[in-house]
Amino acid sequence: VRGGLAGRLTTGLILGIGVVCAPARGAGAQLPAPPASSPNRIHAGGYAAVVLRAPEAAPLEHGRITEAVIAGLVSGSITPRLTYFVEVEGVSSSHENFTGRQEDEALALERLYAEYTVRDAFRLRVGRFLTPIGQWNELHAEPLTWTSVRPLATYRSFAKSTTGLLAAGEVALGTHDAGYALYAAPLGSHAHDPDEVEFARAFGGRAAIALRPGVWLGASAASLRETRPRMVLDDDPQERGDEREEDARYRYLGGIDARVTAFGVELLAEATYLSSADTVHAERGGFVQVAAPIVAGFHAVGRVESFSRVAGHTIGGGTIGLTWRGPRGLTLKLERQMVDDRPPAVAHGWFLSASTLF
Amino acid sequence: VLVVVHDDVRTPTSRETVRRVFLLRERFWPDGRAIVPVNQPAGSPTREQFSRTILGGRTRDFAAYWNDLYFHGTAPPRVLASDDAVLLFVARTPGAIGYVSAEHATELPAHVRAALTVVVPPPR
Numbered sequence: 001v002r003g004g005l006a007g008r009l010t011t012g013l014i015l016g017i018g019v020v021c022a023p024a025r026g027a028g029a030q031l032p033a034p035p036a037s038s039p040n041r042i043h044a045g046g047y048a049a050v051v052l053r054a055p056e057a058a059p060l061e062h063g064r065i066t067e068a069v070i071a072g073l074v075s076g077s078i079t080p081r082l083t084y085f086v087e088v089e090g091v092s093s094s095h096e097n098f099t100g101r102q103e104d105e106a107l108a109l110e111r112l113y114a115e116y117t118v119r120d121a122f123r124l125r126v127g128r129f130l131t132p133i134g135q136w137n138e139l140h141a142e143p144l145t146w147t148s149v150r151p152l153a154t155y156r157s158f159a160k161s162t163t164g165l166l167a168a169g170e171v172a173l174g175t176h177d178a179g180y181a182l183y184a185a186p187l188g189s190h191a192h193d194p195d196e197v198e199f200a201r202a203f204g205g206r207a208a209i210a211l212r213p214g215v216w217l218g219a220s221a222a223s224l225r226e227t228r229p230r231m232v233l234d235d236d237p238q239e240r241g242d243e244r245e246e247d248a249r250y251r252y253l254g255g256i257d258a259r260v261t262a263f264g265v266e267l268l269a270e271a272t273y274l275s276s277a278d279t280v281h282a283e284r285g286g287f288v289q290v291a292a293p294i295v296a297g298f299h300a301v302g303r304v305e306s307f308s309r310v311a312g313h314t315i316g317g318g319t320i321g322l323t324w325r326g327p328r329g330l331t332l333k334l335e336r337q338m339v340d341d342r343p344p345a346v347a348h349g350w351f352l353s354a355s356t357l358f
Numbered sequence: 359v360l361v362v363v364h365d366d367v368r369t370p371t372s373r374e375t376v377r378r379v380f381l382l383r384e385r386f387w388p389d390g391r392a393i394v395p396v397n398q399p400a401g402s403p404t405r406e407q408f409s410r411t412i413l414g415g416r417t418r419d420f421a422a423y424w425n426d427l428y429f430h431g432t433a434p435p436r437v438l439a440s441d442d443a444v445l446l447f448v449a450r451t452p453g454a455i456g457y458v459s460a461e462h463a464t465e466l467p468a469h470v471r472a473a474l475t476v477v478v479p480p481p482r
Contacts, residue, residue, distance in 0.1 A: 075431030080392040085431040120384050141429050170383045175374060213414050329425050
């Protein structure tokens with residue numbers, strides 16, 4: 001649902017539900033929870049964020065962007081083994097440049113699924129869920145990430161959400177924690193974002209293992225039949241629809257990721273490769289990000305990334321930022337996103353955001 | 359620290375199992391019964407000893423972990439305010455597991471069984 005009165009009303013409704021139903025959320029570990037043996041309990045909460053973007057000595061057409069996001073999360077259990085989860089996200093954005101001011105509102109069903117746990121090592125989920133590729137995509141909420149801007153490799157080459165069937169589980173390999181997820185999406189992606197991959201059907205999976213406490217390694221793979229060609233990254237968003245690239249075909253995706261946490265420092269790295277039959281349109285990208293504590297909840301954040309959408313055309317970039325994480329999932333971020341050549345479709349400039357879980 | 363379970367839990371309980379249970383990576387006992395873990399308040403000496411010894415870090419080190427799980431609709435284990443509250447809860451709740459100060463080892467109430475004694479190394 002995009003724009004207009006309906007969007008406002010629905011966003012307001014979500015906000016209302018969030019405020020009325022949100023439990024008092026303690027600092028993570030203090031949040032009370034009902035016993036797992038008590039079915040029919042409903043949890044309601046969510047997160048909210050405001051992001052401001054200012055161009056850095058950029059052409060006026062890049063403009064200022066203000067974006068407000070509110071997401072409602074509702075989960076519950078019908079029996080201890082049968083649970084459900086819903087996430088609805090509303091976004092209101094304002095884009096101001098030399099042509100004037102443009103406002104947009106959108107409402108998206110990010111997740112809607114039921115899950116049955118056969119045992120800890122085998123859960124079955126049906127519905128719409130976050131695509132299990134890499135680490136960022138499944139934890140993309142503004143209060144959980146170190147930067148407001150997503151690296152290109154975390155969303156350009158696959159659909160952020162998938163509708164279908166997923167089998168997942170957590171296992172212990174000796175003293176190593178491990179997990180897996182396998183999914184099939186026979187009915188297509190139903191992508192909200194025009195820049196996302198849209199496919200008729202897809203199959204894929206991810207496996208991850210903790211080599212030692214705080215050291216996770218993961219690998220992802222997927223096969224998909226892409227149905228909708230996308231913009232190339234250096235197209236101007238104002239001209240979308242006219243210059244889409246014809247590249248609909250079977251494609252295969254592979255990815256690896258790693259997260260290392262020690263002494264409060266977190267290193268996160270991901271890399272993806274999306275094949276293309278003509279090799280020219282194969283996509284490859286990745287990033288390495290480090291967040292290190294400074295003092296009183298403040299963290300210094302640095303990231304380098306690279307993404308190649310078309311052979312011979314690689315976009316490189318970097319991010320430096322300062323992020324404060326406080327109680328109750330409250331997060332403040334100031335970051336500068338630097339990108340080669342500053343293509344309009346790739347976020348760059350200064351970003352300031354405030355977000356919280358509720 | 360003494361790890362206690364409801365007396366219907368017959369499974370041998372290792373440190374590794376307790377760690378995985380309190381990180382919600384194991385949610386069902388091998389007999390299929392749901393596990394009901396219960397924590398002590400963040401900042402309490404027993405909680406901090408348990409967290410450092412079993413989970414491998416301070417309670418506050420896990421804030422991001424719980425926030426990540428919250429985003430997926432999973433809340434942390436419920437928190438009860440004292441050893442007595444934990445013992446009462448475990449006694450009344452099939453499948454429950456909690457932890458208390460080791461001084462309770464000789465005076466456990468009915469339906470509560472000691473599953474594991476964790477020796478806490480002295481702080482450096």
